Amino acid sequence: MRMPNGYGSVSKLPGARRRPWRVRKTIGWEITPDGKNRQKTQNIGFYATKTEALAALAAYNAHPYSCDVTFEQVYERATPDRFDGLGENSVFRYNLAFRRCEKLHKRRFVELRLADYQAIVDGISGVCAQQSFKIMLQMMYDYAIRNEIIDRSQNNIEYLKLGKVEAKTPIHYRFSRNEMARLWNAAGNPIVQEILMLIYSGVRPGELYALKTADVNLSERSFRIVKGKNANAIRTVPIHHRTLPFFESRVAAGNEMLIPASVEKGGFLRSHGIFLRKTWYPTLEAVGALEYVNDDGETMQHLPDDTRHTFATMWMEQKLNEVYRRRIQGHSGKGVGESFYTHISFDELRDELDRLE
Secondary structure (H helix, E strand, O other): OOOOOOOOOEEEOOOOOOOEEEEEEEEEEEEOOOOOOEEEEEEEEEOHHHHHHHHHHHHHHOOOOOOOEEEEHHHHHHHHHOOOOOOOOHHHHHHHHHHHOOOOOOOEEHOHHHHHOOOOOHOOOOOHHHHHHHHHHHHHHHHHOOOOOOHHOOOOOOOOOOOOOOOOOOOOOOOOOHHHHHHHHHHHHHHHHHHHHHOOOOOHHHHHHEEEHHEEOOOOOOOEEEEEEHHHOEEEEOOOOOHHHHHHHHHOOOOEOOOOHHHOOOOOOOHHHHHHHHHHHHHHHHHHOEEEEEEOOOOOEEOOHHHEEEEHHHHOOOOOHHHHHHHHHHOOOOOOOOOOOHOOOOOHHHHHHHOOO
């Protein structure tokens, strides 16, 4: 069947392909060196069947896609809404994933294929980094489809192959009972106080170090996490009675940030690596709670996230209510019953936390 002039064309490419039917559209003409006119075409998409290709060409002619939009432009347009409410670490991971595919930045989004992305994924070490890359791409394709930059059938990111997750020794270990005793014996040290505040609240380190004084309610014995990686992370967290004096002294200081050093050069939020080398490791070494031996017999050093693991392990050992723990730590509920039909007052959360010793 012959297409009308200027309508576009459908052709089948040779070889064994998953999507062999190509849809093209004439976008102009150019004069060749020998003085002849030659069509300039652009690909609209590739499809599994001729029927799908004809339907895509008809849909394109009814509502033309923005075929000149580049990969970089899609990313810049898609991220503002997606990044709203995300934590700094999540935003950093997506931006890093974007930088990994610099050679795609100026290419037209509609022309990019799964092989272009697979080549980049294959060069990324670490499954977590690969997963961040795939999530970033899916975010971009969702935006591109909604805004008619590409057709829905061109979204093939689900077929992107990631590396296998290898079983390995956990990198986070709880603080032992002896280490906990040493921390309490050194509780006059402000950094040790922060470590205990983390352990007895179960929050992510970044959540405590980003906490503003205005979000602490001493009379209620609570603090409010106003920004997190998901909806469950935004929550009110009770303050354990043993760490209440640490919060009181910091509130009394009257600073905007509860822990002002966290936003200074070398602080947790500004430079995680410097914070570990200059503050975290030296403090734990002085207390005698820095090193431990993992399951493989290797000597390791405690990391800030070990505080969160310590909280969860202590909670389990003391057989406290797991539903309450998930609420405190900002985890999603187990099923619809817990998420929608379990109602827990804040007083109940705080009372259960106070049982943690």
